[in-house]
Amino acid sequence: MANKKLHIKKDDMVRVLSGSDRGREGRVLKVLPQKESAIVEGVRIVRKAMRPSQQHPNGDIIEQEAPIHISNLMLIDPKTKQPTRVGRKRAEEGKGWVRYAKKSGEIIK
Numbered sequence: 001m002a003n004k005k006l007h008i009k010k011d012d013m014v015r016v017l018s019g020s021d022r023g024r025e026g027r028v029l030k031v032l033p034q035k036e037s038a039i040v041e042g043v044r045i046v047r048k049a050m051r052p053s054q055q056h057p058n059g060d061i062i063e064q065e066a067p068i069h070i071s072n073l074m075l076i077d078p079k080t081k082q083p084t085r086v087g088r089k090r091a092e093e094g095k096g097w098v099r100y101a102k103k104s105g106e107i108i109k
Contacts, residue, residue: 008075013026
């Protein structure tokens, strides 16, 4: 199965479009291309039971971020700070591609 090119990368600022966390913003911590999902800081917090270990001898319940599907995320434009679609165009030097914000035309690092 060939991996699809995703419009979101690690350390991007994104806004959640749907679900119980709709409207919240956060930084992408990790992208999971096989599942077409991402883990966003402070979004979709779940409680997980931990087995007893040396750090937690009695076990514990921890809260952590769970993956959210890429289609429910939209990149935040670095210039206008509003959600925007992402386009791709050839780099100025002609080597490779760059992402840009469709609303402002700003190149996304």
